Amino acid sequence: MEKVLAYAISGFIVCFGVWILFAALSSSAPALWSCAALLPIAIGLWSAFGHI
Numbered sequence: 001m002e003k004v005l006a007y008a009i010s011g012f013i014v015c016f017g018v019w020i021l022f023a024a025l026s027s028s029a030p031a032l033w034s035c036a037a038l039l040p041i042a043i044g045l046w047s048a049f050g051h052i
Contacts, residue, residue: 006047013044 024033
């Protein structure tokens with residue numbers, strides 16, 4: 001159960017970053033928000049697959 005919860009949290013973090021990335025396309029500074037979206041995506045992926 002702990003692994004399922006850990007992967008769910010990692011998936012939520014990645015989805016949050018993807019949501020920021022899609023929102024960046026309609027913002028006034030898409031390059032800035034796209035770069036900001038890479039941080040939660042990277043953290044979520046590292047959290048999910050870092051222990052392999």
